[in-house]
Amino acid sequence: MALKLHLRAQERFVVNGAVITVLKPTTLIINNMVSMLLEKQIMHPNKAVTPARRIYYAVQCVYMAEEHERQHFLDNFESLVSEYETITVLVPVRDMLKQIREQLAAKQYYEALKSCNALIEHEDWLLSLSKPPEVADSV
Numbered sequence: 001m002a003l004k005l006h007l008r009a010q011e012r013f014v015v016n017g018a019v020i021t022v023l024k025p026t027t028l029i030i031n032n033m034v035s036m037l038l039e040k041q042i043m044h045p046n047k048a049v050t051p052a053r054r055i056y057y058a059v060q061c062v063y064m065a066e067e068h069e070r071q072h073f074l075d076n077f078e079s080l081v082s083e084y085e086t087i088t089v090l091v092p093v094r095d096m097l098k099q100i101r102e103q104l105a106a107k108q109y110y111e112a113l114k115s116c117n118a119l120i121e122h123e124d125w126l127l128s129l130s131k132p133p134e135v136a137d138s139v
Contacts, residue, residue: 003030005038012039017064035064035109051084052123056116059100063109074104092122 007013007022014020015036030036037060048057058077065073081097088094096119103112 003036004028005030013037014042014064017066037064037113041113050120050123050127051080051087052116052119055080055084055097055100056113056120059104059109059112059116062104063113077104090126093119096122 005013005028007026007028009022009024011022012019013022013036015030015034017035043053043057043060045057048054055077058073058080061073062070062077081101084097085094096115100112100115100119103109103115
């Protein structure tokens with residue numbers, strides 16, 4: 001099935017490791033399987049500051065890597081997941097990690113990235129619960 005992309009001027013995306021910048025608004029149809037991410041889907045290394053974000057970044061590297069490079073990133077992913085599993089007892093988090101592992105094992109890399117997004121959303125929710133309530137200024 002073909003993928004139809006509507007892109008704005010100056011929007012960037014990556015196809016099989018090549019960074020492409022759109023000069024003017026355009027529509028593309030990709031007719032075959034490629035590793036592709038839009039700029040808004042790309043996690044930059046300096047943004048990978050939480051366990052879930054580090055896992056997303058590792059999966060992104062797996063997805064974008066060439067076949068001969070992939071094992072290194074899979075090993076990194078496995079290390080990060082194992083570390084995360086040692087610090088959490090939450091069943092939903094463990095279930096998400098299991099799902100991501102299964103998707104990677106089945107070479108469903110883009111689906112694994114989408115599952116990582118759910119893990120990030122859950123982590124963000126948990127982190128918002130741990131923030132102290134804002135204190136109102138007293139008059």
